[in-house]
Structures are given as C-alpha cells and as structure tokens.
Amino acid sequence: MGSCGTFSLSLKKRDIISAALPLQDHWLPMSNLDLLLPPLDVGVFFCYKNSFPLDVSMNIIKKSLAETLVTFYPLAGEIVHNSLGEPELLCNNRGVDFIHAYADMELKNIDFYHPDESLEGKLVPAKKQGVFTVQVTELSCGGLIIGCTFDHRVADAYSINLFLTAWAELAQSKPISNPPSFRRSMLTPRHPPLMxxxxxxxxxxxxxxxxxxxxxxxxxxxxxxxxxxxxxxxxxxxxxxxxxxxxxxxxxxxxxxxxxxxxxxxxxxxxxxxxxxxxxxxxxxxxxxxxxxxxxxxxxxxxxxxxxxxxxxxxxxxxxxxxxxxxxxxxxxxxxxxxxxxxxxxxxxxxxxxxxxxxxxxxxxxxxxxxxxxxxxxxxxxxxxxxxxxxxxxxxxxxxxxxxxxxxxxxxxxxxxxxxxxxxxxxxxxxxxxxxxxxxxxxxxxxxxxxxxxxxxx
Known part of the structure; x- marks a missing residue:
C-alpha cells in the first residue's frame, strides 16, 4: 500500500471471509426505496487504544464476522443487474474482502480532523468487489482501527448499525439482540399504486x-x-x-x-x-x-x-x-x-x-x-x-x-x-x-x- 500521508501503511494479508454456515444461493430484490440510491460506498471506522494480543484479536474479529454473516447474509453477496437494468442482490456467500494492514503510527498522532489524508482509502478501505469490505489496521502503539466500507444501495446507516452491534455481540459470545428483517413485503407499493x-x-x-x-x-x-x-x-x-x-x-x-x-x-x-x-x-x-x-x-x-x-x-x-x-x-x-x-x-x-x-x-x-x-x-x-x-x-x-x-x-x-x-x-x-x-x-x-x-x- 505504500506511503500514506505522514505515515506508512503496509499490507500484511488479504482474505475473503464467508458466512460460517453454508447458505443456499438466492435472490433478494431491492425495495423501491433502495432503488433511489445510486452506486455509492459509505465508510465507518472504530479506534481501539489497546487490545488483546494481536493474534487473539484477529481471530476474534474474523470468527465473529463469519458468524455474523450467517444472519446478515446480504453483506456476503454481490449486486448484479436484472434484464431491466435494475440492481438486485445475489446472496451467494461470495464473502467479504478482509484486509489486515499495519500502520507505522500511534493512535494519538493520527489526524482525524483531516480524514481525507488520514482515512480515505487508507484506514477506511476502498471497496472493489462485493457489498462489504473490512480492514483491520494494527498500529505501532498496539492499538487497532477497524474500518468498513459498504454499498449504500444495500443498507443505510441504521441497517449497518444493526450489523455492527450484532458483530460485537457475537464477538463476546452474546446472542444477537436485534436480528435483522429482510422482508421486502414491508415496503411493497399499494394496489393500485397512487401517483x-x-x-x-x-x-x-x-x-x-x-x-x-x-x-x-x-x-x-x-x-x-x-x-x-x-x-x-x-x-x-x-x-x-x-x-x-x-x-x-x-x-x-x-x-x-x-x-x-x-x-x-x-x-x-x-x-x-x-x-x-x-x-x-x-x-x-x-x-x-x-x-x-x-x-x-x-x-x-x-x-x-x-x-x-x-x-x-x-x-x-x-x-x-x-x-x-x-x-x-x-x-x-x-x-x-x-x-x-x-x-x-x-x-x-x-x-x-x-x-x-x-x-x-x-x-x-x-x-x-x-x-x-x-x-x-x-x-x-x-x-x-x-x-x-x-x-x-x-x-x-x-x-x-x-x-x-x-x-x-x-x-x-x-x-x-x-x-x-x-x-x-x-x-x-x-x-x-x-x-x-x-x-x-x-x-x-x-x-x-x-x-x-x-x-x-x-
């Protein structure tokens, strides 16, 4: 990854994390409200000052991510277009791109005030394929930054908040407090629809x-x-x-x-x-x-x-x-x-x-x-x-x-x-x-x- 503003960032490993249990391929249509979103990617990140030993932290993050994707399976899929040119979700358990990186920087010295220089495409990853990408960056001080990027057509911030909370719960061996609903029938138009x-x-x-x-x-x-x-x-x-x-x-x-x-x-x-x-x-x-x-x-x-x-x-x-x-x-x-x-x-x-x-x-x-x-x-x-x-x-x-x-x-x-x-x-x-x-x-x-x-x- 090379130089990154005032600190260097190096790639340690790339993985693809799939759902922990096998999932049958199926289609999930976009709702009418999803269709109002153009192709846009949204980033979110969390900074941790100190953590467990790195190998323990990485195992917890990966294992719990795979477990969470069983319930939040659309995030492990990909977007394709139907014959009308509209996007649809192919829930095929393609998996989530997972990046492990190292930044030669202490958490206290990262310039969060200027995120274009410190975060964009660096600590918050660019999504190249699929619906969801995760990057875990270890810092020279022993801290961690977990950055995620998701396709806005699949989820709004509220939805990703549900996922993030569930991910953290499963990491602590707790049950998911708010399991998601993907029932598009909740947003079906009236019959007949009114203009x-x-x-x-x-x-x-x-x-x-x-x-x-x-x-x-x-x-x-x-x-x-x-x-x-x-x-x-x-x-x-x-x-x-x-x-x-x-x-x-x-x-x-x-x-x-x-x-x-x-x-x-x-x-x-x-x-x-x-x-x-x-x-x-x-x-x-x-x-x-x-x-x-x-x-x-x-x-x-x-x-x-x-x-x-x-x-x-x-x-x-x-x-x-x-x-x-x-x-x-x-x-x-x-x-x-x-x-x-x-x-x-x-x-x-x-x-x-x-x-x-x-x-x-x-x-x-x-x-x-x-x-x-x-x-x-x-x-x-x-x-x-x-x-x-x-x-x-x-x-x-x-x-x-x-x-x-x-x-x-x-x-x-x-x-x-x-x-x-x-x-x-x-x-x-x-x-x-x-x-x-x-x-x-x-x-x-x-x-x-x-x-x-x-x-x-x-």
Missing amino acids: NTFYNTLYLPLSSLPPPRSFLPTNPLISRIYYVEAKDISHLQTKSSFDGAPKRSKLVSFAAFLWKIMAECEDGLKTCKMGVVVDGRERLGKMSFDKLSLSNSMPSSMKNYFGNVLSIPYGEANASALKEMPLGLVAEKVNEFVCPAVTEEHFRGLIDWVELTRPEPSVAKVYAKKDENDGEAIVVSSGQRFPVGGIDFGWGKPHFGSYHFPWGGQTGYVMPMPSTRKNGDWIVYMHLLEKHLDLVETKGRNVFKPLSPEYLNL
Whole structure:
C-alpha cells in the first residue's frame, strides 16, 4: 500500500471471509426505496487504544464476522443487474474482502480532523468487489482501527448499525439482540399504486441530468471532523425558538445554523439548498397489518428492517434572505420542509411513486446539480443512533468512531454523531466545499471545534 500521508501503511494479508454456515444461493430484490440510491460506498471506522494480543484479536474479529454473516447474509453477496437494468442482490456467500494492514503510527498522532489524508482509502478501505469490505489496521502503539466500507444501495446507516452491534455481540459470545428483517413485503407499493406529483419536486430521473463533466465542476469537496459541545447544541436549540414557537429539535436547529452559514458566501441573488435525511422506520412501523395486507406472522414494527428507508426533503431559499433572517425563522423554514416527510403517507406515497416510474432510475433532487448556475446544496443526516460505545469486541469500547462519506458529488454532506464521552457532545463529520468549510471555521468557530487527540483523550 505504500506511503500514506505522514505515515506508512503496509499490507500484511488479504482474505475473503464467508458466512460460517453454508447458505443456499438466492435472490433478494431491492425495495423501491433502495432503488433511489445510486452506486455509492459509505465508510465507518472504530479506534481501539489497546487490545488483546494481536493474534487473539484477529481471530476474534474474523470468527465473529463469519458468524455474523450467517444472519446478515446480504453483506456476503454481490449486486448484479436484472434484464431491466435494475440492481438486485445475489446472496451467494461470495464473502467479504478482509484486509489486515499495519500502520507505522500511534493512535494519538493520527489526524482525524483531516480524514481525507488520514482515512480515505487508507484506514477506511476502498471497496472493489462485493457489498462489504473490512480492514483491520494494527498500529505501532498496539492499538487497532477497524474500518468498513459498504454499498449504500444495500443498507443505510441504521441497517449497518444493526450489523455492527450484532458483530460485537457475537464477538463476546452474546446472542444477537436485534436480528435483522429482510422482508421486502414491508415496503411493497399499494394496489393500485397512487401517483402523487409532489415527489417530482424531491426526486428526478437520472436521464434528465447532463452527462458527467458537461460543465466545469466546482472545487472538489473536502472532509473535516469537528466536535460540538452539548452547551452549544442547546444554545442553538434555544435560539431557534422564538415568540412562543414550538421548541425545535436539535437536528432542525443545527441544520438551520448551517444553512445560514452557507448563505454567507453565496451571491445574494443565488439560492441555497438544505436537505435533511428522514428515516421512515418509525413512521412505517406504526402501520397495521390490514394496511399492509400481511399475515399475522409479520412484525408490526420495522425497527429491525435491513435496507434503505430514507427520504430527503429539502428547502431552497435566497442567500440574501437567509443572511437577514434570525435563526428562529430559518429553523421554521427547515421545519416546514421536514414535517411533511415524517409521516406514514409520505413514505407510502414515495414507494408508490418509485413503482410508477420504474425502471427509470431516479435520484434525490438535492443531490443533483444540473448546471454551474444551480445553487449550492448541503444535506444533513442524523447519526444520533450511531452505536459507537457499543462496538466492543471484548477488549473495551472504542476511543473514537465515525462515519466517513466522501461521496464524490457536488452536494455537501454532514453527519452529527454522539461523542464517546456520552456527555451530550456531538462528533460532526462534514464533507463540504472549501468555501463552506472556511465559513464553518470563521462564522461557526464558537460552535465547531476541530477534532483533536486532546478531546479524544488519546
């Protein structure tokens, strides 16, 4: 692997880890909500200060991974395309690419604040084949970093959290507390499906986008990792409520603050877009069996559903107007476009809309920049369920963990996650244009602090 920024990384061994028990090959269709995802890979990593002897740690990791893949078998498969050109999962137990590497670096000296240099394709592996790739990197200090990369078309962050938690449980010889459900019938369209043109404002066919590189791209996006103290999150939430308005959620308040920052560097005549990722599990999980036309053996809750259950509503506003608005009014605008998406009907309608537009692939409109004059956009996801403190393979909890998603498009991506300190602080992964990051570190410097070894107590 060679030189890697300020430290060298060497490959020790490559393996393929298959499920511990034989599995019969079968097809698993993508749900309509999976089909809204383009081919994108997402990374996640966990850092351990000290572990068992290396050979013991590696045996535990590999053995428990093979055991976990028995239950989470789609991750050991591969994606193929059917006659209509749509992706499907071939669950053939191809296995997971497993990389064992060594980094000539101590954990305390790794620059997590600049993840593009320290993590990308290095400590978080690039996925070349299959659905899921794992890399375990031993450090000169005796610590370990476990990095994983997965195909977003197969799973969202919530689903991978289920897998990671189960993997850690089996490593400690515990039963899986939340076994996954792959029942696509939970997300079947209605009969007949109902067309609602509202979804044309949120999604658009890929064929309507210009060919790649048909216009000059903006500067590439850059990744950074910050921490935000609990008191600053609470302050933003307080400022987002005004004149007796309902108390806004922390995520809505946070997105509003970012939207205002973003507007500061845009021409006053231009618009800025802000999107918020909404998980539909809680909404669809409230449906009755009658509505789904399922047998009584089907669980009524989707809390264990493995796949994508996401929608990305967004708002667009004039940059000059956003600059002048108090934070409370901006939060109200965020709330206005998020609220319609946090309902059962929103997700039912989206599933129907995809059914009626298949096999034409579609993409979230906020991710699609049609030309160089299109306004800049940022999408805020929510990683508050990120189980960083629970990914204990037997030698202790991680000292740090984060998602890593430098997805390669022109829309910024931000994911706040809980800190391992468990004190209400957030760890915030950002993948933004340089001009937006500059404002984060000037206009937002009292809120966003660069992640440091001192904060992580490394």
